[in-house]
Amino acid sequence: MTFEPQELGQSKADLAETLKTLRKRAGRTQVWLAKRTNMSQTKISNIEGGKLTPSLVDVELVLRALDAPADMVAQVSALARTANTEWQDVWSQRRTGLEKKQNELAGFEQSSTEFRYFLLSMVTGLLATPEYVRASLAAVPGDHSKAIGKKLERQAVLHDTSKRFTFILTEQAVRWPYLPSSAMAMQVDRLVSVSRLPNVRLGVIPLGGHMPNAPLNTFTVYDSRIATVETSTGAMVFRDHRDVSAYLNEFSVYEGYAVFGDEARERLSEWASGFRS
Structure with missing residues (x-):
């Protein structure tokens, strides 16, 4: 359609x-x-x-x-x-204020209990250091101190043990040099730290081996009711159960490619060391 x-x-x-x-x-x-x-x-x-x-x-x-x-x-x-489909373009978000988008995301997080994040090329706000958050908004004109503050404030939801989070990051998302090397090392260290939270599963997909499925977008699924899909010019919000189910199925495929737990932390520590060296 x-x-x-x-x-x-x-x-x-x-x-x-x-x-x-x-x-x-x-x-x-x-x-x-x-x-x-x-x-x-x-x-x-x-x-x-x-x-x-x-x-x-x-x-x-x-x-x-x-x-x-x-x-x-x-x-x-x-x-x-x-x-049941919504298009949110980046220009409208900038006109209304980026903190409004952060409030919407906080609403999704408040009303949901199970979260699945597939991160193709960048670290999401819930996992980001303050330096990474600031860098993610640096190219947008204007004062975004409120949006930055709200992004960092939202990270408290990770400590709500009534909620469950699964993050899957590609190696590219982890290692893309979005910040200077020392700051990138700290960002990767944060991923290791978050992966130890009892209600968080954090996996990485190393580039290697055979992966016949190729992702096109970063996406998030809230419970089994909402899927948000990011593009360079905005985001689609899907509420149709067929669309949401399609992204749940896609997430399961990438989950099969990812490594979790100690194996993921070993990879992350290697990549952090690479930035430090």
């Missing part, structure tokens, strides 16, 4: 209006539909009012209850998938 950026915002309103129109054409009330779909009347009202974006499962339940024709089912299902 092709997503046009302007459609991703409009599709939510279109989906709400379409579902409302279908219900009215069928001569049914929100109360009737709520009973048939095992949802609350408030939820139906919020969906039709555009206050709540329904999942594909919700949409399928509504369409089945209203006995929608097959062509309409396909059309509305496609609309629902678009409505």
Whole structure:
């Protein structure tokens, strides 16, 4: 499916209006539909009012209850998938303030319990030293002290033992010389330190051997409900279960290539020594 950026915002309103129109054409009330779909009347009202974006499962339940024709089912299902996808471009983020993005990520972290991070080319903020965080924003014009502070503040979530984290970093992500050598050595040391937290699994994928699957993007999966995929000009946020499942499956593949525990720490220590030498 092709997503046009302007459609991703409009599709939510279109989906709400379409579902409302279908219900009215069928001569049914929100109360009737709520009973048939095992949802609350408030939820139906919020969906039709555009206050709540329904999942594909919700949409399928509504369409089945209203006995929608097959062509309409396909059309509305496609609309629902678009409505569950969000494009966040970097220029909009800069206009609204990068700390707003940090607040959004903190919200994801607060509402989730299991996190999977695949890091293709850089270290993510939760694992970064202050120097690395500052360097990651250095090319963006303006004062980003609040965003930097929020990034570092978010790292406290790693010590919440009710949450579980799995980080997979490629060798490139670890060793890319983003900072001077001494600072890079400290960054790699931090990865070793974080890997010892009881609720963190940190793995690295060394470049060697045969790996027939090639990653294209850095991505994060929150529980089994949201996947965020980073590009050079922004990020896609997926909530459709098929998209999220696809990234969970991809993560499992790279998990099979990674080394964890003492073996990962041995590799990291070697790379840190390389920076120091």
